[in-house]
Amino acid sequence: MRGSAQEIVDAMTADPYGLTSPSxxxxxxxxxxxxxxxxxxxxxxxxxxxxxxxxxxxxxxxxxxxxxxxxxxxxxxxxxxxxxxxxxxxxxxxxxxxxxxxxxxxxxxxxxxxxxxxxxxxxxxxxxxxxxxxxxxxxxxxxxxxxxxxxxxxxxxxxxxxxxxxxxxxxxxxxxxxxxxxxxxxxxxxxxxxxxxxxxxxxxxxxxxxxxxxxxxxxxxxxxxHGGPVSGITSITYFEQAWVVTALCGSGLDVEIPAQVPDSLRSALRTNGLPAGPGLPADSDDTAAALHALALLGKPESVDCLWEYDTGSHFVCFPNERTPSTSTNAHILVALADRHGQGDPRCDLAVERVGGWLTEQQHPAGHWTDKWHASPYYATACGAAAVSRLDGPQASAALDNAVRWVLSTQRADGSWGQWAGTGEETAYALQILNHRAVPDRPAIDAILGGRAFLSHHIGTDSDDPPLWHDKDLYTPVRVIRAEILATLAATRHLTEAQN
Missing domain, CATH: 1.50.10.160 (Glycosyltransferase)
Structure with missing residues (x-):
């Protein structure tokens, strides 16, 4: 898997635009x-x-x-x-x-x-x-x-x-x-x-x-x-870099992130953050993801560019947006939580405030939904990663509810998916289950079944259907590949423990 992950990083570094499916x-x-x-x-x-x-x-x-x-x-x-x-x-x-x-x-x-x-x-x-x-x-x-x-x-x-x-x-x-x-x-x-x-x-x-x-x-x-057909969004440079780095770093995969990647993210940051790619307006979602990626790479930047998106209860992705984004606020919570203990009470208060807002957005069944993705598994993975950073009974209950929802929606072949089992959504489901420090037997069995599905999925080089929101649905190809490989690496210890 290390070789496949490094290939993703190398291809991303060589591509100034990012890879998206045709629209x-x-x-x-x-x-x-x-x-x-x-x-x-x-x-x-x-x-x-x-x-x-x-x-x-x-x-x-x-x-x-x-x-x-x-x-x-x-x-x-x-x-x-x-x-x-x-x-x-x-x-x-x-x-x-x-x-x-x-x-x-x-x-x-x-x-x-x-x-x-x-x-x-x-x-x-x-x-x-x-x-x-x-x-x-x-x-x-x-x-x-x-x-x-x-x-x-x-x-x-x-x-x-x-x-x-x-x-x-x-x-x-x-x-x-x-x-x-x-x-x-x-x-x-x-x-x-x-x-x-x-x-x-x-x-x-x-x-x-x-x-x-x-x-x-x-x-x-x-x-x-694409030989004639075109993508709906043709530049996701910073989005792809931030998401791939975040997925791979800390997953257990020994990959080398060239200096070109953090340099690219740092040079794109402005007083209002950075966009998904050149030619697009800055937004708080890509900004938060980039800040977290830079922190993981040991090159942290100031989070001050996020404050202009703060409404007092949650953060907007763009000024005057129609609907707020749960995944954006989850990413912002994680980026601000990276600064915990550094003596910035504004960050600590915002983490607590956004955490409360996020738990309020959770559906009674235990999942989240979001405006940037068709599948609740993406939003729930983002929400679970955010609330796992928090202490207290409210956050613990939110994570438990998310885990129960994932366990109740696994398909017979070990996969998860909104309309059909997919590699992308299965990776998100496994990420949610992996937030439990000591998984119980049902969670372990579900993870093993999901890993078997993912291993077959990447072994057959299967494509993942478009699930991300642009004007129509699209796939950020390298991002999804990185999420799947990173999830397999992060859950490997459970497989080894059963052998």
């Missing part, structure tokens, strides 16, 4: 708006191949709505040397799936900018259908209700040059004509919001001026990473 939503946006970009035919083929039997695209349940809207809109735009019958069948099946969904009251998942992207794509599809005027058997309109209030307000801000929140740049494609070369939006190293779709929206239609060369270079480089 149906984002790839469809490039099909619709950037047919001039290399890889267009491969992107069309990717969409056709990714459609499910029920006509949808993307994740399970409500997670399929936005990718399906995006794919249908993109395929409605396709013209050229393609199997037109195959494209038409995909559109027809996708429209039927959307029609079935429109008859149900489905709560949208809390993915990035969903309140902008869903009404925009409904609008886009209906405009295309109107222009088609019922040809090829297409309906005249998609009957899907979506609130356009927030979208209209953000569009008006951009139209009047009032400026829009930096976090909105990542979803600039929803804002229409005012987004094209908007002076209120500033590309970073050629990308707008680390998003191919947002960058294309800012560029506008060809021909592109010489000044846009860096954006064109970014788009060509981005589509080449």
């Amino acid at each position: 149906v939503y984002e790839t469809a946006r490039m099909v619709a708006s950037a047919s001039w970009l290399a890889g267009h035919q491969q992107r069309v083929e990717f969409l056709l191949a990714e459609q499910h039997e029920d006509g949808t695209w993307g994740g399970p349940a409500a997670y399929g709505l936005l990718p399906t809207l995006s794919a249908v809109d993109a395929l409605l735009s396709v013209a050229g040397p393609y199997d037109t019958r195959r494209v038409a069948r995909a559109v027809e099946s996708g429209m039927a799936a959307l029609a079935r969904r429109s008859r149900r009251n489905v709560q949208l998942p809390d993915t990035i900018a969903v309140e902008l992207l869903v009404p925009w794509l409904v609008e886009q599809i209906n405009q295309r259908l109107t222009r088609m005027d019922g040809r090829d058997g297409m309906p005249g309109r998609l009957s899907l209700q979506a609130d356009t209030g927030t979208l209209s307000r953000i569009r008006e801000l951009l139209r009047t040059h009032s400026g829009i929140p930096e976090k909105t740049w990542h979803s600039l494609e929803a804002l229409g004509t005012p987004a094209v070369r908007s002076p209120a939006v500033i590309p970073t190293s050629g990308s707008v919001g680390a998003s191919p779709a947002a960058t294309t929206a800012w560029l506008g239609d060809p021909p592109h001026a010489y000044a846009a060369t860096s954006c064109l270079d970014y788009l060509h480089r981005t589509q080449a990473r």
Whole structure:
């Protein structure tokens, strides 16, 4: 395992962007708006191949709505040397799936900018259908209700040059004509919001001026990473570094973290922290994870950059966010707890305060949920790691409740998962169980079963499904691999004790 873990670190160090899975939503946006970009035919083929039997695209349940809207809109735009019958069948099946969904009251998942992207794509599809005027058997309109209030307000801000929140740049494609070369939006190293779709929206239609060369270079480089399809978020440099370091350090794996990694994190820190990667706004989640990673590497930095996110009861991830994040507050608690005993009463008081807030967010069954991940196993692993840093009966009870929930939800094959057993979620479940200093027999048996599943999972080099929230679900590939290997290493002592 040490060799595999070191390979992850070496690949991460050599990659300036981080590795994420391709996105149906984002790839469809490039099909619709950037047919001039290399890889267009491969992107069309990717969409056709990714459609499910029920006509949808993307994740399970409500997670399929936005990718399906995006794919249908993109395929409605396709013209050229393609199997037109195959494209038409995909559109027809996708429209039927959307029609079935429109008859149900489905709560949208809390993915990035969903309140902008869903009404925009409904609008886009209906405009295309109107222009088609019922040809090829297409309906005249998609009957899907979506609130356009927030979208209209953000569009008006951009139209009047009032400026829009930096976090909105990542979803600039929803804002229409005012987004094209908007002076209120500033590309970073050629990308707008680390998003191919947002960058294309800012560029506008060809021909592109010489000044846009860096954006064109970014788009060509981005589509080449997956051979045409693109990721929804193309820069997770600091996120990947912080999470991989945190997973591997202290797990029992003897890995060498090159000085380049802590140097990268330290150089990215500003007075308001750091972002997930270049071109994205700073946030308290990645900042807290980076601070904890640096502390583990023996290179601690000041936590003062976190205080501007403090609301008095908990910490926000971004200013003016819709919903608070349990995993963000768990990471902040851990980063502040690293300073325990260093004579900073502000940190100690915040740890106690955030710990109380976190335990209040725990569901009665014993798990947590979060806005950055589809699975409760991720949020619960973060929550358990945080409350395990605390003393007192409230924290102990929260950890016990989390352990009971994990034990009650293990699958027959030893795995855990929201929709099916996965390596990622199984690793999180084992991490929760491993917080018990002296596991009882049921916990030991569950850990052994989970380890057997994980060993088979990595032995067959199986992929993990997208579970992380961006505009649609994605996988931070190296982060998940590191979590799995680190979990196997951290629980190895239990296996050895049984032999």
